[in-house]
Amino acid sequence: MYVIDTTLKKPLHLQLYEALKEDIIKNYTVGEKLPSIRSVASSYSLSKTTVESAFSQLYAEGYLQSRPKSGYYVRDFQFTIGASMDATSSIAPEIYTSYRYDFFPAQLTKEDFPLKLWKRLSTKAINESLDFGAYHDGQGESALREVIATYLVDSRGVTCHANQIVICHGFSDAMALLAKLVRDKYSHFAVENPGYHVARRVFEEYGYTISKIDVDAQGLDIDALKSSKALLVYITPSHQYPTGVSMPIANRLELITYMQSMGGLIIEDDYDSELSYDSRPIPSLQGLDKHDCVVYMGTFAKSLSPTLRVSYMVLPKHLIPLFKESYDAHFPRVSLITQHTLKLFIAGGYYEKHIRKIRTRNMKKHNLMKQLFQEKLLNSFEILSQGGGLAILIMPTVPFDWEKFNALAEKSSIKLYYANERSGGNFEALRMGFGGFSEARLEEAIEAFSEIWHKSII
Amino acid sequence: MYVIDTTLKKPLHLQLYEALKEDIIKNYTVGEKLPSIRSVASSYSLSKTTVESAFSQLYAEGYLQSRPKSGYYVRDFQFTIGASMDATSSIAPEIYTSYRYDFFPAQLTKEDFPLKLWKRLSTKAINESLDFGAYHDGQGESALREVIATYLVDSRGVTCHANQIVICHGFSDAMALLAKLVRDKYSHFAVENPGYHVARRVFEEYGYTISKIDVDAQGLDIDALKSSKALLVYITPSHQYPTGVSMPIANRLELITYMQSMGGLIIEDDYDSELSYDSRPIPSLQGLDKHDCVVYMGTFAKSLSPTLRVSYMVLPKHLIPLFKESYDAHFPRVSLITQHTLKLFIAGGYYEKHIRKIRTRNMKKHNLMKQLFQEKLLNSFEILSQGGGLAILIMPTVPFDWEKFNALAEKSSIKLYYANERSGGNFEALRMGFGGFSEARLEEAIEAFSEIWHKSII
Numbered sequence: 001m002y003v004i005d006t007t008l009k010k011p012l013h014l015q016l017y018e019a020l021k022e023d024i025i026k027n028y029t030v031g032e033k034l035p036s037i038r039s040v041a042s043s044y045s046l047s048k049t050t051v052e053s054a055f056s057q058l059y060a061e062g063y064l065q066s067r068p069k070s071g072y073y074v075r076d077f078q079f080t081i082g083a084s085m086d087a088t089s090s091i092a093p094e095i096y097t098s099y100r101y102d103f104f105p106a107q108l109t110k111e112d113f114p115l116k117l118w119k120r121l122s123t124k125a126i127n128e129s130l131d132f133g134a135y136h137d138g139q140g141e142s143a144l145r146e147v148i149a150t151y152l153v154d155s156r157g158v159t160c161h162a163n164q165i166v167i168c169h170g171f172s173d174a175m176a177l178l179a180k181l182v183r184d185k186y187s188h189f190a191v192e193n194p195g196y197h198v199a200r201r202v203f204e205e206y207g208y209t210i211s212k213i214d215v216d217a218q219g220l221d222i223d224a225l226k227s228s229k230a231l232l233v234y235i236t237p238s239h240q241y242p243t244g245v246s247m248p249i250a251n252r253l254e255l256i257t258y259m260q261s262m263g264g265l266i267i268e269d270d271y272d273s274e275l276s277y278d279s280r281p282i283p284s285l286q287g288l289d290k291h292d293c294v295v296y297m298g299t300f301a302k303s304l305s306p307t308l309r310v311s312y313m314v315l316p317k318h319l320i321p322l323f324k325e326s327y328d329a330h331f332p333r334v335s336l337i338t339q340h341t342l343k344l345f346i347a348g349g350y351y352e353k354h355i356r357k358i359r360t361r362n363m364k365k366h367n368l369m370k371q372l373f374q375e376k377l378l379n380s381f382e383i384l385s386q387g388g389g390l391a392i393l394i395m396p397t398v399p400f401d402w403e404k405f406n407a408l409a410e411k412s413s414i415k416l417y418y419a420n421e422r423s424g425g426n427f428e429a430l431r432m433g434f435g436g437f438s439e440a441r442l443e444e445a446i447e448a449f450s451e452i453w454h455k456s457i458i
Numbered sequence: 459m460y461v462i463d464t465t466l467k468k469p470l471h472l473q474l475y476e477a478l479k480e481d482i483i484k485n486y487t488v489g490e491k492l493p494s495i496r497s498v499a500s501s502y503s504l505s506k507t508t509v510e511s512a513f514s515q516l517y518a519e520g521y522l523q524s525r526p527k528s529g530y531y532v533r534d535f536q537f538t539i540g541a542s543m544d545a546t547s548s549i550a551p552e553i554y555t556s557y558r559y560d561f562f563p564a565q566l567t568k569e570d571f572p573l574k575l576w577k578r579l580s581t582k583a584i585n586e587s588l589d590f591g592a593y594h595d596g597q598g599e600s601a602l603r604e605v606i607a608t609y610l611v612d613s614r615g616v617t618c619h620a621n622q623i624v625i626c627h628g629f630s631d632a633m634a635l636l637a638k639l640v641r642d643k644y645s646h647f648a649v650e651n652p653g654y655h656v657a658r659r660v661f662e663e664y665g666y667t668i669s670k671i672d673v674d675a676q677g678l679d680i681d682a683l684k685s686s687k688a689l690l691v692y693i694t695p696s697h698q699y700p701t702g703v704s705m706p707i708a709n710r711l712e713l714i715t716y717m718q719s720m721g722g723l724i725i726e727d728d729y730d731s732e733l734s735y736d737s738r739p740i741p742s743l744q745g746l747d748k749h750d751c752v753v754y755m756g757t758f759a760k761s762l763s764p765t766l767r768v769s770y771m772v773l774p775k776h777l778i779p780l781f782k783e784s785y786d787a788h789f790p791r792v793s794l795i796t797q798h799t800l801k802l803f804i805a806g807g808y809y810e811k812h813i814r815k816i817r818t819r820n821m822k823k824h825n826l827m828k829q830l831f832q833e834k835l836l837n838s839f840e841i842l843s844q845g846g847g848l849a850i851l852i853m854p855t856v857p858f859d860w861e862k863f864n865a866l867a868e869k870s871s872i873k874l875y876y877a878n879e880r881s882g883g884n885f886e887a888l889r890m891g892f893g894g895f896s897e898a899r900l901e902e903a904i905e906a907f908s909e910i911w912h913k914s915i916i
Contacts, residue, residue, distance in 0.1 A: 057740075131765075132570070334793070338796065
């Protein structure tokens with residue numbers, strides 16, 4: 001007997017379906033005939049429709065087969081009862097350690113985000129008759145690409161048209177897209193050493209041969225690049241990651257001329273160009289290129305928020321037809337609401353104002369951190385990179401017990417980031433992020449940091 | 459003489475910088491000394507700070523070098539003036555043809571999206587103290603993963619824990635992530651034939667060998683899969699794409715048992731499970747798996763909106779540590795606001811209500827389309843797939859002039875989608891989408907369609 005309870009909220013056909021299914025699995029043999037719909041309906045005082053509905057579901061799932069004018073029979077299924085695994089049992093819960101002072105080098109404070117404005121623009125974006133039923137342009141909304149192009153031309157000296165821009169959901173996404181796009185043409189990828197490891201990782205994943213090219217006081221060593229024979233090179237010319245070196249104009253031009261002559265491609269990552277404190281931001285290398293051989297990578301992660309997941313790349317014109325034919329051109333990579341809100345934010349002039357505010361605010365923190373290092377660490381350290389972004393790169397100039405230092409940091413709940421973890425290279429330097437602290441908290445944090453620093457000097 | 463205009467809004471140091479830069483490029487030679495800061499300041503009645511600022515910028519950009527106690531000199535840069543390319547000139551404007559009747563098979567109407575509610579929840583999500591300064595969990599927000607897990611367990615019979623879910627920005631994104639994740643273990647990928655080409659394309663891009671396995675009335679031909687020796691297989695068991703066949707329980711179990719015995723992996727794409735009209739949605743194949751050998755793929759594109767760019771996959775437990783070690787675990791793939799809004803939408807019970815509404819609405823359109831086909835096309839066609847999703851698959855059963863048909867469609871501004879364009883297979887069938895039409899528009903559209911159809915019958 002099946003238990004069918006008419007007082008339950010669960011539909012009767014569903015109750016019957018479950019009871020029947022269990023019964024079939026446990027008690028029926030293959031080929032056995034089920035009672036007729038009419039008899040089940042009458043036994044349980046159910047309508048024929050209800051019973052039919054349960055039977056059809058079991059039929060649809062393959063438990064039953066139907067013989068015309070005869071009825072339903074149990075199908076040949078073998079119900080293997082394997083070693084049962086409880087999906088919820090064997091995974092350890094996720095533990096996120098929260099540190100007292102976290103010097104994460106790519107963080108902004110919550111207050112840095114224009115919350116109220118974003119809310120207003122986001123509502124406006126939803127209101128403005130977006131078509132939520134359709135797939136949109138896989139390259140990104142053209143209205144957003146237009147305002148980004150204007151911004152890049154005006155503020156970064158990039159020479160581009162909206163048609164060259166592809167909206168991506170982050171730097172690694174853009175790099176992956178590019179890696180796929182050009183792999184019929186290139187197979188050898190050069191990166192700066194030390195350099196941003198994400199760039200290398202992405203191209204490694206797509207099977208490229210990797211050459212690491214040393215960085216000196218002029219940025220990438222162009223002779224070493226020539227020796228490597230790589231025709232695809234990733235660089236951070238405005239503010240080299242992680243050394244902070246800016247590539248001089250002569251080297252930029254030499255690099256462009258060389259790569260153009262060889263049919264090569266330069267990937268310029270302008271990763272924190274909006275946050276430059278010592279001088280005006282250096283115009284992009286892409287703007288010097290007259291030969292259509294530079295891909296320009298930019299992001300809103302540092303200048304606005306990493307949570308939005310919006311970045312972009314500017315393709316050289318010769319790659320646009322290739323992109324449009326590619327599979328990636330079919331699906332947008334960022335939500336329509338986000339794209340439209342961001343478009344309103346840039347078009348309304350808010351982005352420029354916001355950058356100025358963020359730059360001023362973070363320049364203060366940058367200068368405060370520098371000053372605090374000088375006051376607290378005295379002559380025991382040197383600054384390797386400064387003047388931009390959200391971190392200062394330092395290293396000790398005195399004999400230093402790194403093991404002890406790390407143990408003390410852990411004990412004092414201070415989270416530190418080593419330059420070589422994210423960028424390779426053989427120097428032991430710390431990437432000290434200031435962006436995630438308020439000024440007051442930054443003072444506290446450096447106080448705590450300097451205590452463990454001094455204890456680690458041998 | 460440089461033109462420095464104090465009445466302009468542009469800062470003086472910027473005016474000077476630009477004038478100097480042009481002068482250097484045009485008139486100076488390498489090694490030539492620039493006038494001293496003092497003399498420039500006095501010649502143009504500018505402050506020393508203003509002049510210093512312009513000089514430092516040129517220094518930072520590599521145009522000048524500085525010799526201590528001597529002054530600034532022009533650096534050795536070669537200014538190559540290549541064949542100038544005007545970036546805005548040579549790209550044709552983008553032309554999107556808008557059709558009178560577009561039968562796109564994966565479209566919803568604008569009215570299907572819960573606009574007001576989404577606006578409210580989105581504002582709430584922004585209010586609820588999100589930390590916009592920080593990078594978040596690359597696997598997706600755990601609160602969103604929790605509610606998706608609950609939904610999947612309750613509605614799709616999936617056995618899973620939030621820890622197994624990865625939030626992606628679309629089906630192809632999830633597939634790419636998986637292709638990377640398991641490629642040390644597998645190199646041979648089997649797909650249904652006919653089958654969804656995006657799945658094949660993604661794995662091809664990652665260098666997998668592809669086997670196409672025929673689909674019959676029971677879904678994937680398991681014997682053919684065995685012969686292929688592929689240990690990684692992509693299937694759409696609930697509603698095969700594009701044939702609509704549902705894989706019977708016996709085959710599901712046989713497939714699981716076989717793949718488990720061989721150490722294989724099944725990728726179940728449950729792509730339009732929420733939109734099932736003939737019977738209740740068939741529970742997932744994943745829920746039958748006791749051996750941790752199924753990856754489950756789901757999306758919000760069809761049940762909510764393709765513009766949100768949110769999908770997810772449920773990994774078998776043994777792949778979770780691998781994912782967590784992978785590079786992809788570092789960066790979220792969907793914006794925090796979208797994730798948080800969606801979480802509120804599901805947790806508030808709105809998603810279930812919404813699915814019911816969408817299902818009813820689209821079932822009506824599905825039935826209307828079917829009825830209209832029967833009325834207008836009479837005996838000249840057969841339905842190959844129906845009962846779910848946003849499209850009905852039809853083909854002519856009479857001699858048919860496809861060339862003429864396509865020409866007429868173009869002329870009448872009717873956009874059609876062939877099943878084999880997106881899924882391979884050797885049948886010429888049309889995927890007729892109804893989701894993007896209102897009922898009234900659907901009648902019009904089928905009327906226009908039937909006219910060109912009849913003219914094409916030979």
